[in-house]
Amino acid sequence: MSATPSVTPTSAPTGVIGSVRAVVFAGHGTVFDTTAAVLAAAAQLDGRAEALAALWQAKRFEYAWIATATGRKVELWELTGEALDHAMGALGFAHDRLLRARLMQGLLQAAPFPDVKPALGQLGGNRNRPLALLTNASTMMVTATAKAGEVYGLFDALLSAEPTGVFKPNPAVYQLATARFGIPAGDIAYVSANAWDVAGARLAGMRTIWLNRSGARGEFAWAPPEAEIESLAALPALLTAGLPGPGQSAA
Numbered sequence: 001m002s003a004t005p006s007v008t009p010t011s012a013p014t015g016v017i018g019s020v021r022a023v024v025f026a027g028h029g030t031v032f033d034t035t036a037a038v039l040a041a042a043a044q045l046d047g048r049a050e051a052l053a054a055l056w057q058a059k060r061f062e063y064a065w066i067a068t069a070t071g072r073k074v075e076l077w078e079l080t081g082e083a084l085d086h087a088m089g090a091l092g093f094a095h096d097r098l099l100r101a102r103l104m105q106g107l108l109q110a111a112p113f114p115d116v117k118p119a120l121g122q123l124g125g126n127r128n129r130p131l132a133l134l135t136n137a138s139t140m141m142v143t144a145t146a147k148a149g150e151v152y153g154l155f156d157a158l159l160s161a162e163p164t165g166v167f168k169p170n171p172a173v174y175q176l177a178t179a180r181f182g183i184p185a186g187d188i189a190y191v192s193a194n195a196w197d198v199a200g201a202r203l204a205g206m207r208t209i210w211l212n213r214s215g216a217r218g219e220f221a222w223a224p225p226e227a228e229i230e231s232l233a234a235l236p237a238l239l240t241a242g243l244p245g246p247g248q249s250a251a
Helices: 034-039 049-070 076-090 097-108 116-123 139-148 171-181 195-203 232-241
Strands: 007-009 022-025 131-135 157-160 188-192 207-211 227-229
Touching: 022 171, 034 049, 034 097, 049 076, 076 097, 076 139, 097 139, 116 232, 131 139, 131 171, 139 157, 157 171, 171 188, 171 195, 188 195, 188 232, 195 207, 207 232, 227 232
Parallel strands: 022 131, 022 188, 131 157, 188 207, 207 227
Antiparallel strands: 007 227
16 A cells, blocks of 8 residues: 655645635646756766756756846746856856757756646646646746646646746746636645745745655745645645644644
């Protein structure tokens, strides 16, 4: 018998997650495995694949936040290339243009994590609770990646930060979901593997679930998630049963 997926209640607002009217997922790192896309080129990276993946991701986030803070209008695809140029240069691959092209293409074709399709399959088909992706990626990026990973048809909407001119965690990006479905933020469950993204969604009024696959230490106690799960396998039951209250078992 397989173990029941873990759900951890946190110090969160009162209410039941099962009452939500839409479920919104973050994209890369939550649905799509960007690290695996880099590891696919490990033979060309001389043992530095994991370091490159980590630095590339960190710089991609950093550059997006700086663009928002400074008012720079730029698509994430361009920032992704700039971040990769920095990471490759820092690790000694600055002049390998073929490797750069392979890594950029690999990001567009990043496969979903193994727990994604089963969870979406269980959650899908409910016209009263649509599913969406909400990502900093451009419309081109998220469409290409969703189609390559064969999850395009499992979502009711793909929402890109592109029309806002800013990036998460700016509140304007989370408001795209409320506008798309015509419901209050408090009726939306937001699932992300990034603690900073969870905090941004929480401050935007959403019901937040931190997908903590790695068992990382929690951050941002001023905007905690309403629940923490270690796998998307736990999500359907959580949305059906609702969040356990303090002192209650999540089993």
